[in-house]
Amino acid sequence: MANNNSKPSSETGKFQAIISHCKEYGFIFPSSEIYDGLQAVYDYGQWGSELKKNIKDHWWKSMTQMHENIVGIDAAIFMHPTTWKASGHVDNFSDPMIDNKDSKKRYRVDHLLETYADELKEKGETEKAENILEQMNALLVKDDYAGLKQLIEENKITCGISKTCNWTDIRQFNLMFSTQLGSVAEEANEIYLRPETAQGIFVNFLNVQKTGRMKIPFGIAQIGKAFRNEIVARQFLFRMREFEQMEMQFFIKPGTQKEWYEYWKEERLKWHLSFGTDPAKYRFHDHIKLAHYADAACDIEYDFPIGFKEVEGIHSRTDFDLRNHQEYSKKKMQYFDTEINQNYIPYVIETSIGLDRTFLMIISNSYTEEDLSTPEKQDSRVVMKFPPQLAPVKLAIFPLVKKDGLPEIAKEVLNKYRGDFKCFYEEKDTIGKRYRRMDAIGAPFCVTIDHQTKEDNTVTIRHRDSMKQERIHIDRIGEVVQKAIRGV
RNA sequence: GCGGAAGUAGCUCAUCCGGUAGAGCGACAGCUUCCCAAGCUGUAGGUGGCGGGUUCGAGUCCCGUCUUCCGCUCCA
Numbered sequence: 001m002a003n004n005n006s007k008p009s010s011e012t013g014k015f016q017a018i019i020s021h022c023k024e025y026g027f028i029f030p031s032s033e034i035y036d037g038l039q040a041v042y043d044y045g046q047w048g049s050e051l052k053k054n055i056k057d058h059w060w061k062s063m064t065q066m067h068e069n070i071v072g073i074d075a076a077i078f079m080h081p082t083t084w085k086a087s088g089h090v091d092n093f094s095d096p097m098i099d100n101k102d103s104k105k106r107y108r109v110d111h112l113l114e115t116y117a118d119e120l121k122e123k124g125e126t127e128k129a130e131n132i133l134e135q136m137n138a139l140l141v142k143d144d145y146a147g148l149k150q151l152i153e154e155n156k157i158t159c160g161i162s163k164t165c166n167w168t169d170i171r172q173f174n175l176m177f178s179t180q181l182g183s184v185a186e187e188a189n190e191i192y193l194r195p196e197t198a199q200g201i202f203v204n205f206l207n208v209q210k211t212g213r214m215k216i217p218f219g220i221a222q223i224g225k226a227f228r229n230e231i232v233a234r235q236f237l238f239r240m241r242e243f244e245q246m247e248m249q250f251f252i253k254p255g256t257q258k259e260w261y262e263y264w265k266e267e268r269l270k271w272h273l274s275f276g277t278d279p280a281k282y283r284f285h286d287h288i289k290l291a292h293y294a295d296a297a298c299d300i301e302y303d304f305p306i307g308f309k310e311v312e313g314i315h316s317r318t319d320f321d322l323r324n325h326q327e328y329s330k331k332k333m334q335y336f337d338t339e340i341n342q343n344y345i346p347y348v349i350e351t352s353i354g355l356d357r358t359f360l361m362i363i364s365n366s367y368t369e370e371d372l373s374t375p376e377k378q379d380s381r382v383v384m385k386f387p388p389q390l391a392p393v394k395l396a397i398f399p400l401v402k403k404d405g406l407p408e409i410a411k412e413v414l415n416k417y418r419g420d421f422k423c424f425y426e427e428k429d430t431i432g433k434r435y436r437r438m439d440a441i442g443a444p445f446c447v448t449i450d451h452q453t454k455e456d457n458t459v460t461i462r463h464r465d466s467m468k469q470e471r472i473h474i475d476r477i478g479e480v481v482q483k484a485i486r487g488v
Numbered sequence: 489g490c491g492g493a494a495g496u497a498g499c500u501c502a503u504c505c506g507g508u509a510g511a512g513c514g515a516c517a518g519c520u521u522c523c524c525a526a527g528c529u530g531u532a533g534g535u536g537g538c539g540g541g542u543u544c545g546a547g548u549c550c551c552g553u554c555u556u557c558c559g560c561u562c563c564a
Contacts, residue, residue: 016557024499024514036537036555097562099489108562168489175564196564230563239563313564352564372524379525400522428516432524439524450522460523467524 015305018367019236021382025440027051027363028237040234040241047441050392050422052359056223058389059246059353062271063221070219070248071212075200077225078181081191083199086328087321088293089176089192096145098152099168107159109148109170110140116157145170177227177241193227198350200224201249202321205333205346209251216335216346217260219250223355235306237360244355251346253337254319260349261296261316268312268351269300275387277365283308293320300353302361311361312353319345362390366442384442385465388484393443394421395481398434400450402427410449413459417478421485439464444484447477 022028027048031041044052064072084090096109113136120129132155139147149170158165176192194200201220208220223246230239252260265284272282280303287297295318299310322333322345334343366386372379388394397414399406407427414425424443426434431448438446446462453459453474460469461480472480 020499030556039555097489099561226564228564234557310564381525398523430521430523430525430527433526435524437525448523452522462523469523 014367015236015364017369018305018363021367021440022048022363040230040239042237042240047392048359051362051386051390052355054390054392055355055358055362056246059271059355059358060221060223063219063248067219069214069217070221070250071208071214072221072223073201073204073208074224075197075204075222077194077227078191079194079199079203081189082328083203083325084176084192084195086324087196087199087202088324089195096140096143096148096170098149098170109152110136112152112157113148116155175228177229194224195228196226196352197222197224197245197247198249198321198352201247202325202348205251205322206331209335214251216337217250217252217256219248221246221248223247237356238304238306238309240356245352246355246358247350247352249317250349250351251335252349254344254347257295257316257318257347257349261314264349264351265298265314268314268353272300272302272311275362275365275390281365285310293317302364304361304364309357310354311357312351315350315352317348317350319347321348322346362386381436381439383439383464386442386444388444388481388487391442391444391485392422393424393438393441394445394485395477396424396426396434396438396443396446398425398431398446398448399427400431400448404451405454406449406451409453413447413449413474413477417481420478421481435462435467445481 019028023030025047026045029043029045030037031043032038060072063070098107098109098112113132117129117133120126120132132151135151136148139151149167152167153165156165176195178190178192181189181191201222204220208214209218212218224244225242226245227242230241250260250264269282269284273279282303283301285299285301285308287294287299290297294315296316298314300312300314301308302311325331326333326345333345335346336343363384366384368383368385370381370383372381384391386392395417397410399410410425410427414423417423424438426437428434435446442464444464446464447459448462449459457474458471459474459477461472461477462469
């Protein structure tokens with residue numbers, strides 16, 4: 001899979017340009033920037049937060065409003081610590097790592113030893129290989145890092161690059177952030193900030209099923225923050241330590257997971273394409289190596305300026321989570337299916353999309369630099385071609401000049417529509433400058449009130465993408481805008 | 489975490505061999521302007537990432553530190 005993701009430098013230049021644009025026009029700021037920022041944490045600015053909210057609303061509606069068998073919840077970020085034992089996050093996401101001092105390469109300790117064991121097996125030394133793996137597992141269970149290092153050194157396991165056995169001490173990288181619950185330090189319990197929102201759904205499975213009288217198959221959707229201590233968190237919004245997920249867990253009858261997995265794959269891709277994006281910008285990536293909880297998994301990848309990257313994951317999670325919660329909590333996580341007169345633990349298909357990644361996807365897909373030069377004059381513009389439904393500002397309202405009563409009429413228009421959708425009023429600078437500023441934040445429409453408006457109640461409405469203008473009656477503005485923002 | 493590069497006004501950058509910072513764009517106020525940025529006038533913005541050292545004197549030299557970018561490594 002080596003380098004099919006790499007992009008020419010002009011494309012990484014585009015990524016830089018997008019990052020700059022996001023900061024310059026109030027979409028994204030580095031977190032606590034006045035203190036030099038905080039690595040891999042970002043804040044959403046005045047237009048970014050509008051865009052983000054619009055994406056959320058659109059997803060939420062497509063799940064809970066457009067499906068009668070999907071409901072939403074909003075579970076807390078703090079959860080009982082046992083949740084993460086049951087989910088496997090405590091044991092499966094704290095990998096010991098080791099670095100070779102000469103090549104500076106970093107390895108997962110278990111991978112390093114397993115590779116060595118495989119080599120031994122190839123040479124026919126099966127017994128020795130098994131022995132090493134046995135020792136490794138025993139040491140891993142005890143978190144005996146000194147012992148693991150010793151095991152590596154005793155066997156003279158070398159780095160593939162440097163061919164030396166010059167290793168650092170073993171260090172552990174924890175996926176989850178922890179904090180203390182309880183006001184007195186000594187009595188406080190260590191709890192985690194959730195690394196995924198899904199568990200909030202699983203622990204509420206029975207509550208929702210019973211109080212909502214839900215019948216399988218049904219889904220529970222949730223939007224919320226999650227936190228992960230990534231080893232390397234970079235690439236702008238793509239890999240953040242604090243991020244937001246939009247997840248839906250779909251509970252189904254065991255044995256039907258194949259069909260439902262395929263169904264949701266298709267359904268989710270349709271959602272993405274509903275933005276009018278070029279289908280060639282998307283691809284599925286099927287997982288060969290599956291996470292500990294899945295029996296099938298794929299990603300929907302989008303062709304970012306930095307290459308095809310995962311935006312959404314669709315996982316067939318089996319009954320792993322509910323079964324484990326049943327075990328740890330001693331509460332029956334079962335559903336009585338009246339059709340077959342039987343109890344069972346439902347299987348689950350998960351769709352999990354990164355909100356921040358979706359945001360970055362929409363931004364990347366919308367960001368356009370246009371050369372508008374004519375023989376007489378050099379000209380260019382940057383325009384965010386957002387789907388109108390997602391645009392942070394729907395309508396900009398300008399008086400052509402700020403006199404002759406034009407601002408008064410413009411403000412009447414503003415007051416008429418500001419309750420229906422986000423409007424922006426501006427009366428300074430030349431009309432051209434104002435148009436271009438609106439292009440930069442992606443407002444799909446600008447209306448301009450001019451002297452003719454006073455005579456016949458018509459205004460010009462200017463379309464963002466084509467820059468075309470048309471003259472319409474002042475009472476038709478709302479209808480034109482509404483039609484566009486319904487049409488995603 | 490490692491290697492490389494960089495950090496000067498909101499943005500892009502300049503300041504030659506150390507002598508207490510300057511431009512364009514932008515912003516703001518006003519003028520002009522009857523529909524697509526770069527007409528006119530004026531104003532405000534920098535303890536040169538931060539800390540220390542050398543020096544009569546440091547944005548400029550040295551050390552440390554933080555942050556960002558590129559590459560490597562790792563991954564729900």
